[in-house]
Amino acid sequence: MIAVENVRKTFRSGSHDVEALRGLSCKIDRGRLAFIVGPSGSGKSTLLYLLGALDLPSSGSILVDGHDLTKLSETDTNTYRRDHVGFIFQSFNLIGNLTCVENVLIPFLPRGVTAAQKARAVELLTDVGLKHRLDHRPRQLSGGEQQRVAIARALVKDPKLLLADEPTGELDSKTGDEIYKILRHLQAQRQTTLVIVTHDRRFITSNDQVIEIQDGQLVGEDLYQTRADLR
Amino acid sequence: MPNVRVWFLDLATLGIRSPAGLSPYSDTGSMWKFAWRNLLTRPLRTALALIGLSIPILGVIGLFSLSEAMRNLIGTTLSRVQGVVVLREGAFSPVFSDLTSDLLEKIAAVPGVRAVTPEIWKIAPSVEGRSAAGNIVRNVLTRDPKAPSKQLQNMLDQPIIVGQDPTRRAQIKSEVFPKALLKGEAGGRYLEPSDVGSNHVVISTKIARDNPMPDGQPRKVGDFIDIGGKPFEIIGLYETGSMFLDVVVIMPIDTARKLLNVSPDTVSSFYVEGDNPALNEELTARIEQALDGVDGRSPNEFASNFGSLMSQLDLFLLATVSLALLVGVVGIINTMLMSTTERFAEFGVLRTNGWSRRHVLTLVTAESAYLGLLAGVVGFVLALVFTLVANQFLTSTGLSLTITPRNALLGILLSLVMGMLGGFYPAWKASRMVPMAAIRLGAS
Ligand SMILES: Nc1ncnc2c1ncn2[C@@H]1O[C@H](COP(=O)(O)OP(=O)(O)O)[C@@H](O)[C@H]1O
Ligand SMILES: [Mg+2]
16 A cells, blocks of 8 residues: 655755655555546646655655655665565656567676566567567657556566556547557456656546645545546 | 675676585576667667777787887897996987096906996997987978888987997907898908097998989998098998887997097997906996096996886876877766666566665676777777887887787776776766656657
């Protein structure tokens, strides 16, 4: 389970401070699909990055399965990122000088890749329909294909937590639908906790948890039903 | 997980592991591949950085081989001299030395001395109307197309007059010049007792070439050559092949005194042979003890004097090259900074996937190490070409440049280290980024 407690995040932008999160608290259940929604600039991405330990909050705490991310050592933070969280970006963020398989294997590259890890990467790419693209470079792939490689990369570590920041933001709606289908399927199959940031509510179903943010503050939880009129 | 860590690098990242760590991993070369591809992404930029570093490396390797060639030449030159040269105390060479003639008996009386002969060494007043000072000025002023190797050569080319005692030197066994006479008719003969008082000279084939007859042919035995405004008859031609020796004009000592205005009371130096050449050091010590104000120089001592002179020259040249090296490293820093700055998002993604700062640092350092290594290899190849070309111009000096494996390796290693140094700051900067900031920087 994830518990975000009174988290503040302030960015220094030139001479003034920008408060991206202002004392936000929320909970996300284990094995659930949760959406973080809200207008642009409300702090959704910031919250997601903090869940991935890609930065530290200015204050407050973030507990993932009882471990406070703000108190992890450098080494434990690296381990958390490498083994426990999969991150999917809006703009795919594949590495141009690595092939698809190598992109999927990024978490393991520094330590050397085992044959088992490589086989796992190939299997995942096959699962997302890219068996014939293993040794291609990202620029040879369409946006939808690139995002599928990114999904395989996020999954190669068998993470307990999957984070996706507007995963369909740069895709056309048909490709976006496919990506959501894949994400939902994988989440259901593996029972991982999946947190998706989006400002497009059409993918949200009644089973999903919804966290709505405005101006860095929680304005509603599980509001699928009640705030449907705002869609 | 057994890691090999050296300073800031995680060498395991590059497949360098302690043996125990080897077994479960395959494909450890992928980081190297990755670093290599990152360099090739911008081939032009990589090439420019390479050139910037390889030129000073060429300089380093070239200078080392030049100074080694000089040392070798001096070594082979001195190995021909088997006697001891007695000079005024502190004089650098016979040309800058003067002693009184009466020392001859005192030296001859030193135990172990077998033969002594006085010599006069002076820079030639003029040869075929050209004076030493005039030569230097002219060489500096004229823009010779073969400069600067030709100019350097000409500076070392000033003919030197050596006056020898034709009678006394007959007892000397180890003299360089008589042995270097050309074979057969063309070589003529060396000074003999009958030459006393004559205007006979023995010159090198080089001087004969440099001062040709009016029809352009080199001077031969039997021809005359103008020295200090007077005609001298060439009776012998020699060739040692060493640029330090092939500048000498040998004539009878009394003739030299008249030409150079040296009184009968003074000589430049004495050439001394002992009973046993192997005991030259001891002989030198005995001479210095027996006589005040003289230095005895065995060939070894000359060699070490030249050695220290060369070391100072090396140091000076190295300082010059260091400057170029600095510029090369700045080029690497610039290249790597550009390359890492435009890849911040990538580093953010790597960190997102659990790469440590050390891993990022190692990746970028591997890239700059590649750059350094490549620049070293390119510099080495350039140095090979440079020595091939330079040797064409140096044949007449007896200098021959060769790149020893040691120098090549040193140059390449130096380049590797310079590359890694240049990559360190960009690597450190890249590794310090907070992943979220890095990714957002890259996205905007
Ligand atoms: N590095 C930064 N420096 C300054 N302001 C930032 C920085 N990152 C984010 N912000 C600001 O924080 C707020 C929240 O950003 P973000 O989390 O990206 O919102 P969302 O994802 O909901 O659009 C925005 O006002 C944004 O401009
Ligand atoms: Mg966002």
